Amino acid sequence: MSDGTESARGRLTRERVLQAALELVDAEGLDALSMRRLAADLGVEAMALYHHADSKGGVLDGLVEMIFVEAHRRLDEGRPARTVRAELHRIGRTLLDVASSHPHVLPLVTTRLLAVPLARRPAAVLRLPDRVLGLLTEAGVDRRSAVGAYRAFSGWVLGYAVVDLRAVVDAPDDPEPAIRLGLHRLRTDFPYLRALAPTMATGGGEHEFVRGLDALMDAWQVP
Amino acid sequence: MSDGTESARGRLTRERVLQAALELVDAEGLDALSMRRLAADLGVEAMALYHHADSKGGVLDGLVEMIFVEAHRRLDEGRPARTVRAELHRIGRTLLDVASSHPHVLPLVTTRLLAVPLARRPAAVLRLPDRVLGLLTEAGVDRRSAVGAYRAFSGWVLGYAVVDLRAVVDAPDDPEPAIRLGLHRLRTDFPYLRALAPTMATGGGEHEFVRGLDALMDAWQVP
């Protein structure tokens, strides 16, 4: 059986393992990811994965690493913007873009951020603070402000991504908007929410993201 | 054995189940939560839990519900602030406070926010948007702005909580700051991060939270 629908092309690789894991998670969600299932997708036995990742946690770490790698690849391909502010927009929009391509991985970055100490995070993840802090300090922002601005930046990107990607539609196929949102399920004692839910159905998009980002960068006096 | 170190006091209750789950997760993290372990903590067999929660997912939903219940309880106990802006500060600080009391539950709210459609979320969770949207619309903010402001508010609260609670210390017991941060692990090609990591070791605290919140609310012209 040298050819199958899956794999069969040569040896296993950390990259192939993580790529398959990302495809699986994107397609079926985090719960679908098990070592056995992942191995099956690669046409291999479960234990073979342990030569390329030291545990399932390692695979999950690899997933968040991958989305940061992708973000940096996109950023490196494009040319840097001319002003600090424009470059922060470019970085933020890229991160938001990558995040919305892999929404199921987003909770994972929250989890790992809270669990893994800074110095132990993958290199691709650490490139982000280094990139932003470099941008700021080279522009003459002092240490304390730079750190504050970076925290505001990363907090806003993460929070906005989650809020913008949050599930709001209940029955996507129903023609009636109120039913599509599932408003009939809403208890009557949420009058304001009920009234504004249709307005919430459409996300804020990039416009609101940039608006908030600018407000924050102004507050931290980023040039 | 009518008395043990655990439970034995009467029948099971959804409240008792969730309370025990929250204590377990706070003490030992999300990975420690299994139906069997939770049941054991309550002095009961695993399947007994299924009379009070329809699945493990239901228990997890209950956990995020609990932290919202706690936030609303605190808000209802205190008296509302006199201005919209001050009330938003009060709500935001309360949420941040509750989140940092239960850091292990935080990734869960990210997950559920992304997975559960708005109308299916627990009542306690929906009280938050209703509360904030009510506050804004009663103050005369129009629909679109109110929704935008709410999204900015919730995104900032969530993102800031994650960033502020993120793990940064590597070896808490080491006297040497650089080692405590694990800087020796940092690859040398992150010069900016390396230089500013000590500054990052202390969180932004409530001050930076309020600063960002005000900047955002200004941008959405909240009075």
Place this chain on the structure above:
DNA sequence: TTCGTGGATATACGGTGTATATGCACGGCG
């Protein structure tokens, strides 16, 4: 050609979520 090495497999163990069937204590009614 032989041998060592490193990746893939085979097997096994304890733990997990939960469907199903059984046991049982309690409150309402004769």
Place this chain on the structure above:
DNA sequence: CGCCGTGCATATACACCGTATATCCACGAA
């Protein structure tokens, strides 16, 4: 008082999970 039905707790069982361990085998170097 005695009966029974109802609903909660238990017991058992199954498929699946992560992974430790031992085995096997194909390959490149000597």
